[in-house]
Amino acid sequence: MPSYAKLTTRELVLLALLLAIAVVLRLVENALPFPIQLPGAKLGLANSITIITLMLFGRAKTVLLLTARILLVALLITGLFTPSFFIGLGGAAFSFLLMVLACQSHLFSPVGIGILGACAHNCGQLVIAMFLMQTTALISYLPLLLIIAIPTGISTGLIAKYALPIIRQNF
Amino acid sequence: MRKNDYLLILLIILLAAGSHLFMKANATNTDLTFEIRQGDHVVQTIKRSALTTAGEFTISTSDGNVFIEIDPAKGAHIIDSPCPDKLCIHQGYINKNGQTILCLPEKVLVTAVADRKDGEPDAVLR
Structure with a gap:
């Protein structure tokens, strides 16, 4: 794609830094206990990096970062092509799509984008899980996963909101 | 905001x-049947009314064995699983129609479904 070719050294370095932060956040999050024990319920701190990248670099470069993050996280934690890998991929893809739409509509602040992304991530995960297990029974997780997405979305959105001006100033 | x-x-x-x-x-x-799935197929169905004491069911996966206990009073729960996160064990008992326990790494799913009485329609549209 032509837009990748235009990646300057400055952008490359910043993207690589953001990628490293996203992967480390994901690893740290894995070690932290989460009060609600439910498959798919996570803090989703790495999502704040996705929001920052989306607002700084636009769509194409965020896809690049997300793909790299998912592959790296798969190699480090879940393993490639395992059920958890596909579910994470589905969640990331769906949340990315909705966050792009939310970003372009200019209707929401970073906090709103974060909430929408968290919700979409949880719903995407659930859809892929239902497809993998060939059952609709998992829909019973939906209400709780939606509610959890609100605080986690607000926290990732707030991180993005406060980190964005600092990154803009310094790079 | x-x-x-x-x-x-x-x-x-x-x-x-x-x-x-x-x-x-x-x-x-009221009348529940517990359905145990592995991957995309059902491996066992257990009627709660058929149990008098708690029964233990074992599902073998590539990583080891998943142990599921079904108690006629308390419902079904997962006792042990070789999965790394143990989220399935933390979910505790299910005893209402539609509730599920998923152990994603092992692809094991336990669902509580309501028994349908003979001759009862599948669905009624009003």
Whole structure:
């Protein structure tokens, strides 16, 4: 794609830094206990990096970062092509799509984008899980996963909101 | 935060509450059958009324054995699983129609489904 070719050294370095932060956040999050024990319920701190990248670099470069993050996280934690890998991929893809739409509509602040992304991530995960297990029974997780997405979305959105001006100033 | 953000939160809360109430309306805990799935097929179905004492069921996976206990009073729960996160064990008992326990790394799913009486229609549209 032509837009990748235009990646300057400055952008490359910043993207690589953001990628490293996203992967480390994901690893740290894995070690932290989460009060609600439910498959798919996570803090989703790495999502704040996705929001920052989306607002700084636009769509194409965020896809690049997300793909790299998912592959790296798969190699480090879940393993490639395992059920958890596909579910994470589905969640990331769906949340990315909705966050792009939310970003372009200019209707929401970073906090709103974060909430929408968290919700979409949880719903995407659930859809892929239902497809993998060939059952609709998992829909019973939906209400709780939606509610959890609100605080986690607000926290990732707030991180993005406060980190964005600092990154803009310094790079 | 903008006004739209608050509207979004409200919408999500309404969606979650709506889906929760919808599922609660369909939930009964009278006659239940527990369905154990591995991957995309059902490996065992156990009627709760057929049990008098708690029964233990073992599902063997490539990583080891998943142990499921079904108690006629308390419901079904996962006792032990070789999965790394143990989320399935933490979920505790299920004993209402539609509830599920998923052990994603092992692809094991336990679902409580209401028994259908003979001759009862599948669904009624009003």
